[in-house]
Amino acid sequence: MDYFSPGSLREALDIRSQYGEEVTLxxxxxxxxxxxKDGKETPARLLDLAGAGLDYVQCGEDVRIGAMVSLNHIVENPELREKHPILAEAAREVGAVQTRSLATLGGNICTGIPSADMIPALLVLDSQVVLRSRRGERVIRLEDFVAGPRQLRLEEDEILTEVVVPAGNSLRQRGFAFLKVGKRKALRLSIINLAVKLELEPGSDVIRDIAVAMGTVAPVPLRLRQVEEYMTGRELSEGLVAEAIPLVKESISPRTSLRASKEYRLYLAENLFKRGLELARQRAGGGEAA
Ligand SMILES: Cc1cc2nc3c(=O)[nH]c(=O)nc-3n(C[C@H](O)[C@H](O)[C@H](O)COP(=O)(O)OP(=O)(O)OC[C@H]3O[C@@H](n4cnc5c(N)ncnc54)[C@H](O)[C@@H]3O)c2cc1C
Structure with missing residues (x-):
C-alpha cells in the first residue's frame, strides 16, 4: 500500500487530483x-491529511473550523465554546478521550454514518462545508453533503477542508441542547441523538426561532423542518410539545438495527425531543416548564 503524507494542502490536492478514487483520505x-483492520476497506493508497494545515479554528463573524481539528480541541477551545457551546457538548459525547484526541471534525462528517454525533449539532447551526480541489472551491450546505450512509456528495478530486458556521448563529443569546442515547461508555455510537437551537421572544415563552436535528433515525441525520415550522411563533408549553410529537414521528424513519429496534428508537425520539426542548428552554431563559 502507498502512503502519502503531504506537507501542504496544495500538495494534498495534487495527489488527490492525480489518483481520484484510487486514493483514500x-x-x-x-x-x-x-x-x-476488519477488512471492510482495503485502500490501495492512503493520503494522510495531518500535514495539510487544516487544524485551525477562526472565530470571526463566521466561524471557520479546519477539517483536521480534533474533537478534543472542539471540547476545549474557549472561543468556540463561548460562541457555539453545542459543538463542545456534542464533541464530548464522541467515544472516550483517547478517541476524541485523534478523531477529527472532517472525519466525523465524512464517515457519513447516520450516528455521526457532530452532524446534528452542526445542522442546527446551518453549517456549510468547504470542498476544495485543484479546480477550485465549492461551498455547500452540510444538509446537502451527506447523501446516504457512507455516501457523500464529494467529487473524486475533492477534499473537505473546512466547516463554516455562518454569522447569526451564535448561541450566546439562545438555548440549545445536544442529547444522545448510546449503549456502552467507550464505544457509544448513538442509538439516537438530538440537537436543538431555541430562541424565545424576550420576556416570554413564544418561540422566535427553533432548529431541531436528529441522527440515527433515517439514512442521514435530519433537520426536522416540519416540526420547526409548526412550533415557530407559538408559545412553548407542554401542550405544544405534545402536538409536535406526531410531526417528529412523521419526519423520521428509524429502522431496526443491531443496536436498537425501530419501536425503541421511536420511543427514544419522543423522550429525547421532550428533554431536549426542556433543556434548551431553561438555557434560553424561558419561564414555564415545557
Ligand atoms: C472506540 C470508538 C468510539 C467511537 N465513538 C463514536 C461516537 O460516540 N460518536 C461518533 O460520531 N463516532 C464515533 N466513532 C467513530 C469515529 O471515531 C468518529 O466518527 C470520528 O470523528 C472519525 O474521524 P476521524 O478523523 O478518525 O476519521 P477517519 O477515520 O480518518 O476517516 C473517516 C472517513 O472520512 C474520510 N475523510 C476523513 N477526512 C476527510 C476529509 N477532510 N475530506 C474527505 N473525506 C475525509 C475518510 O476517507 C474515511 O472514509 C467511534 C470510533 C471508535 C473507534
Whole structure:
C-alpha cells in the first residue's frame, strides 16, 4: 500500500487530483483504520491529511473550523465554546478521550454514518462545508453533503477542508441542547441523538426561532423542518410539545438495527425531543416548564 503524507494542502490536492478514487483520505483514522483492520476497506493508497494545515479554528463573524481539528480541541477551545457551546457538548459525547484526541471534525462528517454525533449539532447551526480541489472551491450546505450512509456528495478530486458556521448563529443569546442515547461508555455510537437551537421572544415563552436535528433515525441525520415550522411563533408549553410529537414521528424513519429496534428508537425520539426542548428552554431563559 502507498502512503502519502503531504506537507501542504496544495500538495494534498495534487495527489488527490492525480489518483481520484484510487486514493483514500486519512484523518484521525479512528473510523478508517478500524474498518481496514476488519477488512471492510482495503485502500490501495492512503493520503494522510495531518500535514495539510487544516487544524485551525477562526472565530470571526463566521466561524471557520479546519477539517483536521480534533474533537478534543472542539471540547476545549474557549472561543468556540463561548460562541457555539453545542459543538463542545456534542464533541464530548464522541467515544472516550483517547478517541476524541485523534478523531477529527472532517472525519466525523465524512464517515457519513447516520450516528455521526457532530452532524446534528452542526445542522442546527446551518453549517456549510468547504470542498476544495485543484479546480477550485465549492461551498455547500452540510444538509446537502451527506447523501446516504457512507455516501457523500464529494467529487473524486475533492477534499473537505473546512466547516463554516455562518454569522447569526451564535448561541450566546439562545438555548440549545445536544442529547444522545448510546449503549456502552467507550464505544457509544448513538442509538439516537438530538440537537436543538431555541430562541424565545424576550420576556416570554413564544418561540422566535427553533432548529431541531436528529441522527440515527433515517439514512442521514435530519433537520426536522416540519416540526420547526409548526412550533415557530407559538408559545412553548407542554401542550405544544405534545402536538409536535406526531410531526417528529412523521419526519423520521428509524429502522431496526443491531443496536436498537425501530419501536425503541421511536420511543427514544419522543423522550429525547421532550428533554431536549426542556433543556434548551431553561438555557434560553424561558419561564414555564415545557
Ligand atoms: C472506540 C470508538 C468510539 C467511537 N465513538 C463514536 C461516537 O460516540 N460518536 C461518533 O460520531 N463516532 C464515533 N466513532 C467513530 C469515529 O471515531 C468518529 O466518527 C470520528 O470523528 C472519525 O474521524 P476521524 O478523523 O478518525 O476519521 P477517519 O477515520 O480518518 O476517516 C473517516 C472517513 O472520512 C474520510 N475523510 C476523513 N477526512 C476527510 C476529509 N477532510 N475530506 C474527505 N473525506 C475525509 C475518510 O476517507 C474515511 O472514509 C467511534 C470510533 C471508535 C473507534
Amino acid at each position: 486519512l484523518a484521525g483514522g479512528t473510523d478508517l483504520l478500524v474498518r481496514m
